[in-house]
Every structure is written in C-alpha cells, then in structure tokens.
Amino acid sequence: MKKLFHPVTITFLVVTLIISLQFVLPKRAIAKFSDEELRKAALSRDMSPVPTNYEALLKVVDNPDNPMSRKKIALGEALFFDTRLSRDKTISCASCHKLEEGGDDNLPTAIGFHGRANPFHLNSPTVLNAALAKAQFWDGRAKDVEEQAGGPVQAPFEMNMTPQEVEERLNSDIKLVNKFQELFPDEKITFENVRKAIGAYERTLLTRGAYDRFLEGDNNAISAAAKRGMTLFIVKGCKGCHTGMSVGGQSIQKFPLRNYFSDFVGMIFEPDLRIKESPFPFINKGGFLGRNDKLKFRVPILRNITKTAPYFHNGSIEKLEEAVRIMSKYQIGQEFNKEQIDDVVAFLKTLEGELVEY
Template identity: 55%
Template sequence: MKTVLAILAISLAVFALYFKIGLIVPAAQKGTVALENTELRERALNRGLKPVPKSWEEAKKVVDNPQNPLTPEKIALGKSLYFDTLLSKDRTVSCATCHIIADGGDDNLPTAIGVGGQPNPKHLNSPTVLNAALAKRQFWDGRSPDVEDQAKGPIQAPFEMDMTPKEVVKRVKEEPEYVKRFDEVFPDEGITFDTVTKAIAAYERTLLTRGAFDRFWEGEDDAISQKAKKGLYLFMRLGCKGCHTGMSVGGQSLQHFPLRRYNSLLSPESRFVNDERYFAGFRWQKIRGDEPFPFPDVGGFHGRNGQFLFRVPILRNVTRTAPYFHNGSIKKIEEAVRIMARHQLGLILNDEQIGEIVAFLKTLEGEPVEYEIR
C-alpha cells in the first residue's frame, strides 16, 4: 500500500511540474475558449498574419521587384519558360516538374528528382513555389534572397536540370518565338541567363493563393469552422506565429531546428514520466540514438553551414504538400504538428489540440489567384 501511495505521490508531483513548466497545455487553456470573430482577427493582425490581396493592383505592391519590374509580357514569357523542358539537359524536366502549380506548388515526393531520374543528393524535398515571392529567404538553408536568384540554382544543379548558363542561352536562341519575345520584353539585354531567370521569377511572383482564411480575415465569419477558429487561437497563443508569420505564414526567417532535443530512452508521446532525466531534455542531447532530428536523418543535411538553421516553411497550402520537413521523413501533417510543438515549443499537444491546429492549417489551402494582370 505504501508503495502504491508513493507512486501516486510521485506521479502527481511530475504532473504538477509538467503543468508548471508548460510541457502540457492544460485542458482549460487549450484553445477551446470561444473568442469573438472580431477579436480573433485583431489578434491575427497584431501577430503579423495578413490576407493575400484580391486585386492585382494591391498584389503588385507586395510582390513587385524594382530590380525586375513586372509587366504582363514578361510574366507571360516567364510562364512559358517555367513549363518548358528545353531548360534541362535531356529535355525531360521543367520548373513545373518539381513545382506543380495545380497540386500545392511542390511534387509531393520525399526528395526532388532531376534529369536521368537522379534524386537530390541531400534528399531535400521541393518547397512550394506558391507564395514563394512573399518569402525573404529561398531554399531550405535560405541562401537565396529572392525568387530571381533562386531560379538560377535548379537550372544549373547537375542533379536537377544540369545546364550551364551558356547552354541555356544557346537553347533559347534556337527558338524563333523566344527570340522575338525576349526582344520585346528585354530590348536592351536580349537573351541572357539573367533575363531567362528574371522572366521565370516574374511569373512566380504572380503565384499567390487565397483561401478560406483570407475570406474569414476580411469579415466572412462563416468562412472557417469553429474548430478552425480554435486552431487559429491555439496557433497564436502557443507561439507558432512567432516564426510562421506574414502574408505567407512563414518563409520570413531562418530558425534553429530542433530547439529541444529529448533523451531517446523515453517515448515522445509520454505524458507522465517518473524519471528526472526526462527534464534534462531542455539541454542539447541526442534523440533516437545518433539521430540529430526527431525523425531519420536521411540525406545528412543539417541546414545552413551545418548549423541546424533552416528556412521557416511557408504554411499556405501546407496540408497539400506532404511529406514534411527538409528530407520528407514525415508523411502526416498531424505528426509534423506534434513534432513542432514538442521540439520547438517544448509542448505536448493532445489529439484534440492537434486536430484543431490542422483544421486551421486547412483554411490556408487555396488556388493561385487569377489576377487581371495589366
């Protein structure tokens, strides 16, 4: 009997500690508090979340690049190049191969596949191209500042499109229609590698999406469900919006991942653990034996300069861009949310909370806006 009481006392003490340090979100504070729609919108605005503009006039103010001014002709030229396989060595791969516009802006594969069926040597999956122009960083390590610079990478990478700038120019100049269009769009420069990538980037800058969240933000109270509203409240209250912010809901910064590494002796799903070693998880420790991530380290990519710095992913259309994380090791969005809460925020979320956050993320789904570009 004394043993049972002792175990019970220890369990209560552990629970109290969890509650105190915030590893478990208490049921009374888990996002089920019903906020007025207006207050929810005000909180979203104050935390940097914004809707995507409805009109091209407003969208252009957000996505135009003074170094690559947008014009209807340049955008149309870029669209043609985006879908053209002549930009790859064996003429089998285009930008659209890995960034499928009609399917979330990525390819839904764990790793990108280039010419000759080559996988990315770091096993990196393709980030979405949708809303990418809203991001301040491009690529998983954030090495490119904008979509103009980003467009140069895949074309030249030997495991993607495997072309040199010289080969690109030669190929494009062999097409009379392209020669004519480049003369019109870039009369002073003509066909160069820079003008090719500028045109592609111009098209990509138009690929903004709107969904239910945007309609709710603009005043349509019933655009999203009550469950999604709870998820939005949780998303903001727990701190997800600290990194996933802006009109794109991400892509604005580089962040360390994971921030918290836990001892692999205990299951990540554990709610009550009678082991003080568990709380040492706030120190940098190994997880999953020799794994640096809470999933297999397929590809061995450790972020910018190997410092575990990754570009914060864009969350618009995230529920359509599985698998998740840089190497595509996680298949389900629910598991991705659980991992992020655990290893970035130090929180254990229950299934109901995860379901509410996923319901909110689904409101970020949307198709590219068909702007009247002029």
C-alpha cells in the same frame, strides 16, 4: 562502499519525475477570442490576406530590380513550363512544382535529370506563395524567386544545364529572342533575364482560400475547430515564426529548438535505435544539417501545407498531425494533445487556396 542505486535506475527515476511534472503543475487556460478578437489578433501579427487584384499584387510582391509587367509574366509562364531548360528536354520547372498539387512534387526527395535524386534527400519546397518569402531554398541561401529560379536549372541532379547552354539553346529560337528584346535591353537572351522572367511569373503564384475570407470579415468562412486551432496557433507561439501573408518563409530558425533528456534515454535500452543518432526527432535521411550545418532552416510556408506532404526537409514525416506534434514539442516546448492537434490541423486546412487569376 556499495552503490545504493544503479545509474540506469537513477536515470529512470529522473526521467519519470520530469515527465510527471506536466501532470502536477497547474496548466494555464487557453485564451478564448470572439471572431472579431481572433481576426484582430491575427492581423496585428502580420497574418494578412492575399490581395485580390493585379494592382494590389504589385504593391506586395513587385521587385524594383525586376519590375513586373503582363508581358514579362507571360514570358516567364512559358519558360516555367519549357522543357528546353533541362539537358534531355524532359524536365521543366513545373515538373517538380505542380501548381495543381500544392506547388511541389509530393515526393520525400526531389528527382531530376535521368532519375537522379537530391544527394541530401531534400524535397521540393512549394513554389506557391514563395514570392512572399524573404529567402528561398531550405537553407535560405537565395534572396528571392529570381535568384532561386537559376538554381535547379544548373544543379546536375535536377535540370543539369549551364547558363551558357541555356543561352545557346534559347537564342536559336528567333521568336523567343524577339519576345525577350521587347522586355530587356540585351541584344540576345541571357541567363539572368531568363531568371528574371521566371521570377516575375512566380510572383503571381499566390493563393487565396477560407483563411483569407475570414481575415476579411467572413465569420462563417472557417469552422469552430479551425478557430480554436487558429487561437492555439497564435497564443502558443506558432505565429512567432510562421508569420506574414505567406504564414512562413520570413526568417531562418533553428530546428529543433529544444532537446529533451528523455529522447536520449532510449539509447540506454535500445543502443541501435537509429533515430537517436539524428539531431532531429526523426531519422536524418540525407544528412542535411541546414545553413552552415548549424541546424538553421528557412521557416516553411504553411499555405497549402495540407497538400505538400511528406513533411520536413527530407520528407521523413508523412502525416500532418505528426508534424504538428513534433513542432509543438520541439519548437514551442508544449506538446499538443490529440484534440489540440486536430484543431490546429483544422486551421491549417483553411490555408488551402486557389491560384488568384491576376
């Protein structure tokens, strides 16, 4: 019996039907909030402002396993900028986490010792507000900033040191040994205490901006476009993952959460299209697949996101607008139009902030 339709024709008709449904089905109107209602909606969802003083900071970020003190913070700051923590004494924590540029290095992949690139093409997450997160690194394998601080020091493609080498090098500095002895019970400097000192400093790297002022009652702190974007962010479900004071970093989530049949249709017409070989809606540079290769990633922190391009774990996306479009489509299942994307980006710009001088 002769086939009525070629398989490719059937595929094309099905895809056309699916795409056309978005224009046929009725769309729900976006909720409109007054300024006070928008503020309450955010605060009720744990989107809270960063504290303004040291005492309030301690209530938010202090670690009972590594109690903060001003002397420990100062010691950690010195170590954060200390190139002795790298094998050739040219790289410090601050080399990849530029505090004046969003807390990262703005490179698609981190570059370390002797120009070595991260083997998985992973870029450097921001250190700003990282202490507010419940996990560190792209796969969330470190529980806090203290644990995270030891990772890059030991990675052969970053600072390329061993804990023993760090201890030997730093213990040759008698003045530094004396500073450690004031704060820790150990006779000599230990790698664990180096991590703790750096972690204490990183817990102070919180930023505040227009977003915080709006949450605290200043209705003029953000624009009308930013308020529309904030409304979309809340009612469309972005805040479900990007929540907390840090606006992210609170959970490990699958990415992409949704797949579309239309994504794979291109393989029929363009079988060599590399992007279709990727589980992501962009080329899979580096082959990293998240925690346990299950496409599970720590939700990125959105504070200062406008300063941390390129985006996603392998830096494949350069424009924030495209990152927003991808997230709207593949995470919440409703691809934003240009106007909505512009409004969300206007909101994300309000998350820019300056370091608080605690």
